[in-house]
Amino acid sequence: MVASSGAETGADRLRPLNLPRPIQVTVDQQSGLPLALRERHRRREVECVQDSWYVDDEWWRDPISRRYVQVLLRDGAIRTLFHDHITDRWFEQSY
Amino acid sequence: MSIACIVIPHFALRVALLDRPELDGAPLVLGPTRGGRPIVNDATPEAAAHGVRTGLGLREAVALCPEVVILAPHPVRENAAAEQIIVGLEMLSPAVEIDARQPGCFTIDLTGLERRLGPPRLAAERLLATVPALFRPRAGVAPTKFTARVAAYGAAPGTVQVVDPNTIQDFLAPAPISLLPLPPDKHQRLERLGLRTLGDLADLPVAAVQARFGAKGRQAWELARGNDREPVRARLHPETVSESLTLPVPATSRETLLIAITRLVLRAFDRTALRNRHVRQVRLRASLEGGQAWEQVTTLREPGGHKRLIEALGYRVQSMVLPGPVAALTVELSGLIDATSCQELLPGFHSRRPRQLAEASRHLKQRFGTSGLYRVAEVEPWSRLPERRQVLIAYDP
Numbered sequence: 001m002v003a004s005s006g007a008e009t010g011a012d013r014l015r016p017l018n019l020p021r022p023i024q025v026t027v028d029q030q031s032g033l034p035l036a037l038r039e040r041h042r043r044r045e046v047e048c049v050q051d052s053w054y055v056d057d058e059w060w061r062d063p064i065s066r067r068y069v070q071v072l073l074r075d076g077a078i079r080t081l082f083h084d085h086i087t088d089r090w091f092e093q094s095y
Numbered sequence: 096m097s098i099a100c101i102v103i104p105h106f107a108l109r110v111a112l113l114d115r116p117e118l119d120g121a122p123l124v125l126g127p128t129r130g131g132r133p134i135v136n137d138a139t140p141e142a143a144a145h146g147v148r149t150g151l152g153l154r155e156a157v158a159l160c161p162e163v164v165i166l167a168p169h170p171v172r173e174n175a176a177a178e179q180i181i182v183g184l185e186m187l188s189p190a191v192e193i194d195a196r197q198p199g200c201f202t203i204d205l206t207g208l209e210r211r212l213g214p215p216r217l218a219a220e221r222l223l224a225t226v227p228a229l230f231r232p233r234a235g236v237a238p239t240k241f242t243a244r245v246a247a248y249g250a251a252p253g254t255v256q257v258v259d260p261n262t263i264q265d266f267l268a269p270a271p272i273s274l275l276p277l278p279p280d281k282h283q284r285l286e287r288l289g290l291r292t293l294g295d296l297a298d299l300p301v302a303a304v305q306a307r308f309g310a311k312g313r314q315a316w317e318l319a320r321g322n323d324r325e326p327v328r329a330r331l332h333p334e335t336v337s338e339s340l341t342l343p344v345p346a347t348s349r350e351t352l353l354i355a356i357t358r359l360v361l362r363a364f365d366r367t368a369l370r371n372r373h374v375r376q377v378r379l380r381a382s383l384e385g386g387q388a389w390e391q392v393t394t395l396r397e398p399g400g401h402k403r404l405i406e407a408l409g410y411r412v413q414s415m416v417l418p419g420p421v422a423a424l425t426v427e428l429s430g431l432i433d434a435t436s437c438q439e440l441l442p443g444f445h446s447r448r449p450r451q452l453a454e455a456s457r458h459l460k461q462r463f464g465t466s467g468l469y470r471v472a473e474v475e476p477w478s479r480l481p482e483r484r485q486v487l488i489a490y491d492p
Contacts, residue, residue: 015487017471051398051432053375055479064480070432095397095481 020091025081027090034071034081034090045074055082068095097205097215098327099222100243101184103230105137106199110176111166112229114386118164119229122147124156126165128387128418136168171380171388173198181330183225187212190329196276199230200247202240204327219255228253237263239323245270245293263321268294275315281308293319337427338363345384345420352421353412357405359426364401368431373398375430377408383419391415396479398432456490466490 024038033052036045051070058064065085072078080095103109108123122142124135133153145160156163177193180201184191190204205218212218219234226232235246237258245267250256258266270293272285284307290296296304297319305313317323338359346352356379363369375398381389393411395403452468459466468490475483 014474015469016482017485017487018481020482051375053430057479093481 018094020082020084020093023081023090023092025083025090027083032067032083033069037071037073037079037081037090037092044077046071047074048072050078070095096238097218097236098238098240098243099203099205099215099219100235100237100240100247101180101201101203101219101222101226101232102197102235102244102247103180103199103226103232104248105139106177106230107168107173108137108139108166109199109230110173111169113172113176115166116229118166122160122163124153124163124165126153126167128168167387169386169388170390171382174390180226180230184222187218187222187225190327192327193330200244202243202327204329205236216255216257219257223253223255239263239321240325240327241276241318241323242267242321245274248274264297267319267321268292268297272296272319275318277311277315281311281315284308333429334368334431335427335429336363336366336368336431337425339423339425341423342421345422347417347420349412352417352424353409355421355424356408356412356426359424360401360404360408360428363426363428369428371434372431373400373434374404374428375432376428377404378427378429379408379411380425380427381417381421382423382425383417384422385419387419389417389421394430396477398430400434404428452490 025034026036026038026043027033028035033049034046036043038044049069049071051068053068055064055066055068063086066082067085068080068082070078070080079092081090081092083090105123105125108125111123111125112119120141122145123139124142124147125137127133127136135147135149135151135153135156137149138147138156142156142160142163145163147156147160147163151159153165156165177198181191181193184201184203188203188205188208190206192202194200194202203222205212205215208218212221215236219236223232223234231252233247233250233252234255235243235248235250235258236255237243237246238260242258242263246256246258249270272290272293272295273282275282275285275293275296277285285296290299296316299316301313301316304316308315340355340359342351342355346355360377374395376392376394378390378392383389391411393407395407397403399407456466456468459468466489469487470490471485472488473484474486476485478484
């Protein structure tokens with residue numbers, strides 16, 4: 001994953017869109033799937049996992065290995081999250 | 096814990112025999128797919144007795160054994176045969192694993208099935224009976240997966256070999272090292288070192304094996320000593336929808352194929368199982384004139400409905416090279432998920448009023464040095480990584 005440098009981007013540069021946003025996720029130890037996530041200091045329970053898929057790419061330089069899950073939250077909202085297998089961290093990202 | 100393994104050596108050749116059973120016992124060789132390199136892909140023991148081996152040119156094979164029969168692979172038929180065998184085995188055990196690296200190798204967990212299937216030997220015999228005899232299947236039973244597999248390869252066709260749990264290491268020691276699940280290059284390296292049997296490998300110090308062959312080598316060393324904790328992983332049953340079509344005349348033109356594919360996709364989406372649902376993957380199978388087959392899997396970047404699917408398959412059809420005229424087509428859709436909607440822009444937002452925007456941009460530039468206006472540009476719209484697909488670039492009208 002390409003980490004954000006945090007630097008102000010100049011107008012003449014390309015600004016990446018839809019960068020992954022780190023998110024705190026509670027995971028079921030057995031299945032590895034999210035049970036709840038924390039957004040703006042609020043815990044939001046996952047009602048069900050609607051879809052799950054893997055993205056493995058760029059093994060020839062910085063390997064990318066992600067497991068995406070599309071979850072339906074208990075309040076009806078839909079979020080797409082992924083678990084970065086390289087850094088063992090969770091992110092939110094529209095797919 | 097008892098694990099049974101059923102193996103069908105030379106699986107592709109045994110499947111080819113289903114069409115021509117009279118060839119059973121003749122020296123058989125599996126040739127290439129149409130257009131492939133003319134080499135031997137597999138050979139039966141009858142052909143091997145004449146010196147024909149995998150990798151040999153077909154001309155040399157015929158020179159060594161003039162009565163050899165060269166059969167063409169038929170991946171569609173092989174998949175169908177494997178599926179039929181698995182379905183038969185799953186009638187007796189819920190946990191049946193198919194080895195993706197070794198066609199014709201099935202592992203079955205017998206745990207908890209004693210009351211239904213009897214003791215392990217009887218259970219394995221019952222499993223064996225579900226496989227047609229023409230395949231010459233053989234079975235092995237052991238407490239671990241790898242040992243059961245070695246036992247199965249060591250058994251005679253139609254028989255079962257049961258390994259005593261107390262003698263696993265002694266049983267494995269004389270078995271050929273080629274049975275280890277390692278890539279071909281690692282097998283070559285093992286052979287170059289003079290290691291012929293599992294016992295040869297097991298006798299080496301683990302540190303030396305790991306230093307030379309890495310994690311895979313360590314794993315192989317453990318297997319050679321009978322240490323295998325891998326459970327039988329029952330296959331998943333993904334929901335699929337498939338539609339087939341026999342063409343009135345074998346088709347060679349892309350236009351005809353596209354029309355047939357469109358028809359199949361629309362027929363599939365008419366079914367209740369696909370109502371309000373999207374599809375992630377499509378497997379296209381073609382039966383070719385002359386009995387050959389062809390198969391291709393297309394995975395969509397994002398799940399889509401019938402329009403997106405037809406569009407994606409259209410691109411594939413334009414670039415595909417079929418080895419012959421297509422007699423029948425099958426479309427199998429998998430990765431089914433509930434459809435999600437995309438919000439379209441309201442009509443009013445489409446009018447950008449470019450002149451006003453250009454004016455505003457000019458004012459902003461004069462005041463701040465930069466307008467701060469950007470537009471979205473697609474850079475790698477095909478990328479599987481969402482952050483690579485689009486970027487913001489400065490809006491400069």
